[in-house]
Structures are given as C-alpha cells and as structure tokens.
Amino acid sequence: MSTIEYPRLDVIAVGAHPDDVEIACGGTLAKLARQGYRVGIIDLTDGEPTPASPGPEVRLAEAKAAAEVLGVEVRVQLDMPNRRLFDSFEARVALAKEFRKYRPRLVLGFGEKTPLASPDHWQAMQITDAAIFYARLTKWDEYFDHLPVHTISAHLYYTLGFATLQLPLAAGHLVVDIGDTLDTKLQAVRCYATQFPKAKEFIFERVRAAALHDGVAAGYDAGELFASTRTLGTRDLVHFLFGQAPGDEPRKPEVR
Ligand SMILES: [Zn+2]
Numbered sequence: 001m002s003t004i005e006y007p008r009l010d011v012i013a014v015g016a017h018p019d020d021v022e023i024a025c026g027g028t029l030a031k032l033a034r035q036g037y038r039v040g041i042i043d044l045t046d047g048e049p050t051p052a053s054p055g056p057e058v059r060l061a062e063a064k065a066a067a068e069v070l071g072v073e074v075r076v077q078l079d080m081p082n083r084r085l086f087d088s089f090e091a092r093v094a095l096a097k098e099f100r101k102y103r104p105r106l107v108l109g110f111g112e113k114t115p116l117a118s119p120d121h122w123q124a125m126q127i128t129d130a131a132i133f134y135a136r137l138t139k140w141d142e143y144f145d146h147l148p149v150h151t152i153s154a155h156l157y158y159t160l161g162f163a164t165l166q167l168p169l170a171a172g173h174l175v176v177d178i179g180d181t182l183d184t185k186l187q188a189v190r191c192y193a194t195q196f197p198k199a200k201e202f203i204f205e206r207v208r209a210a211a212l213h214d215g216v217a218a219g220y221d222a223g224e225l226f227a228s229t230r231t232l233g234t235r236d237l238v239h240f241l242f243g244q245a246p247g248d249e250p251r252k253p254e255v256r
Helices: 020-034 056-070 089-102 120-134 182-190 202-217 237-242
Strands: 011-015 039-045 074-080 106-110 154-158 172-177 223-228
Touching (some): 020 039, 020 106, 020 172, 020 182, 039 089, 039 120, 056 074, 056 182, 074 089, 089 120, 120 154, 172 202, 182 202, 202 223
Parallel strands (some): 011 039, 011 106, 039 074
Antiparallel strands (some): 172 223
16 A cells, blocks of 8 residues: 555644543644644544543544644544553554554654543553554564555653653653643633533633643743653754754843
C-alpha cells in the first residue's frame, strides 16, 4: 500500500476516548494548528457507551466538532473496544499502521495511570509506546499492509491535568504556552455535551485551573504540561530559552 493518499502530519495526539486529548492538550493542538503545523488526532475507541450519551453517532459528531474547533486536519477513530481496551499485538499494529500512513514527526500520548478513572488510559499508553516502535520496524511488512516504515522522532507524554505527571527517569518537564488558545480548548471540550452536562460544569473550572497553574509555573498566562520521554537537549541555548536567533534584538524582560 502506498502513503500518497494520506497527508503527512507534523503531530499526532493519541487518546483512548474522544475528549481525552482535548482535555489533556487541546490548547497545544490548537496552537500548533494556528502556527501552521499539520495536526491529527487518533482515538483508539469510540468512547461509548457512557452514561449520558445516546450513542456512538452523537459522540462521533461531538468529536468532529471538537476537531474543527481546534483546527485539526485529520481525526481517525479506531474500532478498539471502550472500557475493555487492552494492550495487544493487534492493537499495537493497528495504531502503528496509522503512524505509517500519516508519518508524524511528533506523537503526544498518555503518560500515566489515571486512578479512579478509566483503566483504558493506561492501556492506551502501552499501545502508543509500542506502536511508535512498531512503526519503524523493517522485515514485518505483512502485518502492516505493506505500508512503508516510518520513524517518529519525538514522543511526549501528556497528563489529563488532575494529577501530577510522574516523570520517567531522566525525562524533562516542559510547558507549552496556551495563553491564546485556552478558550479554544475549553470550547472544544464543550463540544462533548453528552459527557459534560450541567452537573459536571466543575470540570471546566478544573481544566482552566490546571492550565493556569501549569502556565504560571513557566511564566505564561496558561499552559499545558508535558514530560519528554528522554532528557531534553538543545544545540542553541539562546534560541531554546528565548526563541531568538543570533543578531535579534533582546526582548524586554517580562515580569509578572
Ligand atoms: Zn478517557
């Protein structure tokens, strides 16, 4: 199979259920899209059944609306089962096939267990970790519909924001400034009317509070927290710290 029919994406965010990535990193996805990067979302399951939703069609429509709000170019829903998602060879291959099709440079995925919430999230992390590896394996074409191999260059873990992201050994925290896309993120989450009815209005306060907390830690109005799966490095410290090239006028310091 060739990949010509699939657009090459810069970034893919993988969630277990539609609404996971909106809550975890919707502001970052909206920001990347605004900056001109090509962004995709892969939901491993349709997220159904859930208590207040009439069914998968409605949830799918919500997911489409949220993707539009964020400016996401491609949203793929795989047919793995909600509530009984398990890391398996088949699940790894199914996700790796999508990576081979869309060839992202960067993958954003679950980075921790979510105690008291769905165990699917932890399974999604295992599946994503493995699929990133499977995407580049040669001499295994028969499992991947003969899609060409693809090497993903970077993998960041996200958090749903209600607990501290545990760092893997030798990893690094980073915060993406979402000061100008926090409202877009909240609007995308609101697309899931079946998941967040009036009685769950507090969720929006929590998502906003987590964004303010993470943002302030890095000197921004709002932010989203990620952990790199390896130690972060730079070849240009000034550019890394200030986003500037040699010869650029130093920006006025921002003190808040
Ligand atoms: Zn979820």
